[in-house]
Amino acid sequence: MKNTRRNFIRTSAAFTAAVGIGTTMPSAFSMITDKPKKKIRIGAIGINGMGWADLNAILKHPDTECTALCDVDKNVLDKRIKELAGRGIKVKGYGNYKDLLASKDVDAVVIGTPDHWHCLQMIDACAAGKDVYVEKPLGNSITECEAMVKAGRKYDRIVQVGQWQRSQKHFRDAVGFVHSGKLGEIRLVKAWAYQGWMKSIPVKPDSPVPDGVDYDSWLGPAEKRPFNPNRFHFEFRWFWDYAGGLMTDWGVHMLDYALLGMKATTPKSIMASGGKFAYPDDAAETPDTLTTVFEFDDFNVQWEHANGIDGGPYGRNHGVAFIGNKGTLVVNRDGWEVIPEKDRMEAVPFQKKVDDGLDLHAANFIEAVQKRDKSLLNCPVEAGAHIAVFSQMGNIAYRTGKKIYWDEAKKNFHDGEADKLITASYHNGYAIPAL
Incomplete structure (x- = not known):
């Protein structure tokens, strides 16, 4: 059970999987080339606070587009749909996140709901074949975090946890x-x-x-x-x-x-x-x-x-x-x-x-999604679970x-x-x- 700096060398492989931090520092859009790429269609669940900030950071990437929003507060949902419309972005609104996950027009989701919802929504998103950018803390209990790690692995999805300082x-x-x-x-x-x-x-x-x-x-x-x-x-x-x-x-x-x-x-x-x-x-x-x-x-x-x-x-x-x-x-x-x-x-x-850590973190997520490579993530689900x-x-x-x-x-x-x-x-x- 003891973990010290002295025995760290012997367990470095396990630690790398847990903390998930790379050794290089790309710029926010270093992965962008002149070759056209298929746009990654983003849906966002919980859009009142950080979920909205996360979505907007992801949409700065030219290879993304927003197709769906979900919130249980229709006042917030209508407000965000209107804001996106003012930017020429037309999206479909949902009150039930499972309806959004069922949409064939969504490739990846942002989860910005209160902490007690992260676990169920992240697992359901993975099961639905979506990649996930989920706000921190990953889960609201130790058991939830363990289940979320299992889900990411079982469904082989790209899961980034919103601890954007890891990208700075x-x-x-x-x-x-x-x-x-x-x-x-x-x-x-x-x-x-x-x-x-x-x-x-x-x-x-x-x-x-x-x-x-x-x-x-x-x-x-x-x-x-x-x-x-x-x-x-x-x-x-x-x-x-x-x-x-x-x-x-x-x-x-x-x-x-x-x-x-x-x-x-x-x-x-x-x-x-x-x-x-x-x-x-x-x-x-x-x-x-x-x-x-x-x-x-x-x-x-x-x-x-x-x-x-x-x-x-x-x-x-x-x-x-x-x-x-x-x-x-x-x-x-x-x-x-x-x-x-x-x-x-x-x-x-x-x-x-x-x-800007948030912009870098969002770009890092999109790069990993495009390349289908979890090892590129600056905060994979294992790292988010570890600190949570x-x-x-x-x-x-x-x-x-x-x-x-x-x-x-x-x-x-x-x-x-x-x-x-x-x-x-x-x-x-x-x-x-x-x-």
Whole structure:
């Protein structure tokens, strides 16, 4: 079960499959040639937030076209159809994603629905013969992630997970510097998201379902509850029925690079402490303040998040810091730098980002689809599952209030309370398909 940098060399092949990060950095449209290609017809499911952003990034590629949109909120669906029409793009609208998947006019789908829907929709899309670009986190439970990996392999589909930082040059350069050994022995990696924009979510009463919203379909496998605006659209992130709070919202991004930098896979143990310290009486369920420690043999990875505060470590509201004996490398979405430990090494001045990660990630997906080559993907389903499971472990440690130990062979914690949280609780007749 132990995974350290020392034994990493012996398991590098397995790690490469899990993390799925390449060694080259193509430009967004480097794969484009003068030879005409058949356009890849894209359908998008869940188009209110990141699903819409993902779709638009994919449509920048000249070999793509959008043919279908789906959303359970007709207000959103009609708005997006109108926006595309204004750009000369005519699409068909669907309220049920299975009708979109049945369309012969769709080759690949974008899944931008709330987290609790990712698993079923991704598996159904693969079974329908569609390639998939699915938003992060891949799944809303450890069991879901495992099933999604099986589905991608069983149906032999191209599946990219929307962790677009994996396609950015400056993040890759930062990891390359970490791997160079110039920082000396690294004993601690910090990853964090301090979100000053996150204010209190005031408690609101249940209310009638808004006109045009198919609320039963929105709930899907989640527990049946009266409609409440606090749980709908963007705010779903802060309720355990649908998501995992900042740990799985931002943690999958930052912790992903923490693990890539350390060539780390499974932690020995996980413990977490936090709570609703900033807004104890608001509507959210997930913690607004959290510290989580993932223990490995010779280093720790520490996650921190805090709502309502921007003053994070090293003066950054998000990032990853690799703290070595000779210096510390700090990287976030703006760039990276190395801060020397006294006179033990030379500083590396701030290296600013030079590209658009989302556009690159979308182009990477299209290239893999065109060439039918999963090895080209910067974040294949195995990599998305790896970091989603890792983040879920942090949430399970928090929710149980225990130090927990993962048994990789048996896929459990040997703790009844923690093991109950490995599998998402499905309701309303839904179940993860047998694969």
